[in-house]
Amino acid sequence: MLSIQNMFVRYPTTRGWIQAIRGVSLDIGRGEFVGVAGESGSGKSTLALAATRILAPPNAYVEGDVSIVGKDIFKLSQLELKKVRWKSFSFVTQSAMNALNPVMRIRAQMMDALKAHDPDFNRVKAQKRCEEVFQIVELSVDKLDRYPHQLSGGQRQRAVIALALLLQPELIIMDEPTTALDVVAQREIIALIRQLQREYGFAVMFITHDLSLLLEVADRVLVLYGGRVMEMGQSEILVERPEHPYSRALINSFPPLHGTMERREGISGSPPDMLQPPPGCPFAERCPLVMPVCHQDMPPLLEIQGRRVACHAVMKTYAEEVRA
Numbered sequence: 499m500l501s502i503q504n505m506f507v508r509y510p511t512t513r514g515w516i517q518a519i520r521g522v523s524l525d526i527g528r529g530e531f532v533g534v535a536g537e538s539g540s541g542k543s544t545l546a547l548a549a550t551r552i553l554a555p556p557n558a559y560v561e562g563d564v565s566i567v568g569k570d571i572f573k574l575s576q577l578e579l580k581k582v583r584w585k586s587f588s589f590v591t592q593s594a595m596n597a598l599n600p601v602m603r604i605r606a607q608m609m610d611a612l613k614a615h616d617p618d619f620n621r622v623k624a625q626k627r628c629e630e631v632f633q634i635v636e637l638s639v640d641k642l643d644r645y646p647h648q649l650s651g652g653q654r655q656r657a658v659i660a661l662a663l664l665l666q667p668e669l670i671i672m673d674e675p676t677t678a679l680d681v682v683a684q685r686e687i688i689a690l691i692r693q694l695q696r697e698y699g700f701a702v703m704f705i706t707h708d709l710s711l712l713l714e715v716a717d718r719v720l721v722l723y724g725g726r727v728m729e730m731g732q733s734e735i736l737v738e739r740p741e742h743p744y745s746r747a748l749i750n751s752f753p754p755l756h757g758t759m760e761r762r763e764g765i766s767g768s769p770p771d772m773l774q775p776p777p778g779c780p781f782a783e784r785c786p787l788v789m790p791v792c793h794q795d796m797p798p799l800l801e802i803q804g805r806r807v808a809c810h811a812v813m814k815t816y817a818e819e820v821r822a
C-alpha cells in the first residue's frame with residue numbers, strides 16, 4: 499500500500515543542511531493502521547510530506563524510493579501525481595482550516611474536488627457522494643451548506659475527513675489531525691477514524707507525538723527520533739514492553755487514553771541539532787542507559803523481542819538473541 503525505502507530528507511537553510519530524515523524505511527499493508535510517533539522535530543511530518551512528494555527542491559531534497567498503491571511516486575509526472583492524490587491516497591493535516599477554503603460553502607468545495615479528480619461524477623452523483631461521506635463521518639447533511647467558520651472545530655475536522663474519504667482512497671495519511679481540538683473531541687475523532695478504517699478497509703498512516711494514544715489505536719507503531727527509527731513493532735508488543743529508552747520516556751510523558759489522569763513528566767533535555775546530528779544514537783544525550791558507544795555509533799535496527807529496535811543497551815541486554 500505504502501512503501502518507503504531508505505529515505506533521506508534534507509532542508510537547505512542559511513546555516514547549512516537540516517538532516518530531517520536519515521535512512522527511514524516503512525511499509526504499510528492494505529487496511530493497516532500504522533502510527534508514527536515522536537516529539538516535535540523528530541521528522542514525522544517530513545516523512546509524510548516527502549513520501550507524498552509535497553516536498554520538492556529547492557525547499558527540500560529527498561532521496562529514497564516510495565511507492566503508494568503500486569505507483570512509484572518519484573517517477574510520476576505532475577499530471578499522474580495529481581491523479582493519484584485523493585484517489586489513491588489523501589492527506590489530512592493538523593489544521594482543518596488549511597484544508598478548507600474559508601470563503602466557499604463546504605458542498606461547493608467537495609463538488610469541485612470530485613469533479614476535478616473524477617470527470618465521471620455528474621452533478622447528481624456528486625451531490626449523492628457528498629451527502630454519503632457526510633453521513634459516514636456522522637455530520638448532518640445540512641452542514642454541507644455551511645461555511646467552514648460556521649462549524650465547530652470538531653465538525654470542521656470531520657468535514658476534512660469526509661473530504662479525504664470522497665474518492666475512496668486506499669490510504670489516508672493523517673498528520674496530527676486532532677491537535678487543534680479539545681480532549682473529548684480528539685478522542686471522538688480518533689475513535690471515528692478507527693471505526694471507518696475497519697469498516698471501509700483503507701490503510702492509515704497516523705502521525706502524532708502521543709505514543710500512548712497510538713499504542714491504543716494503531717496496529718503497528720514506528721517511533722522516530724532525530725530523523726531515525728528508534729523502535730517499530732506491533733502495538734500489542736510495544737504496549738506490553740517498550741524496549742527503547744526513548745519509547746519508554748515518550749509513553750511516560752503522556753497519560754493513557756483510558757484510566758485516571760495524572761501529571762506526567764516530560765523528557766528532560768532537548769532534541770539534537772539536526773544541522774549537525776550526532777554520529778551515534780540521537781537520543782544518547784538524554785538517555786538513562788547511555789554507554790560510551792552510544793555517542794560514537796548509531797546502533798543498527800535489529801529484530802529483538804518481536805519488534806525492531808535500534809539501541810546499544812537493548813542489544814547488550816539481549817546479546818544471546820542478537821548473536822543467534
Ligand SMILES: Nc1ncnc2c1ncn2[C@@H]1O[C@H](COP(=O)(O)OP(=O)(O)OP(=O)(O)O)[C@@H](O)[C@H]1O
Pocket residue numbers: 509510511516517518536537538539540541542543544545707772
Ligand atoms: N521547511 C523547513 N525548512 C527547514 N527545516 C525544516 C523545515 N521543516 C522542518 N524542518 C526541520 O526538520 C526537522 C523535522 O521537522 P518535522 O516538522 O518533520 O518534525 P515533526 O516530528 O513533524 O515535528 P512537529 O510535531 O512539530 O510537526 C526539524 O529539525 C525541523 O526544524
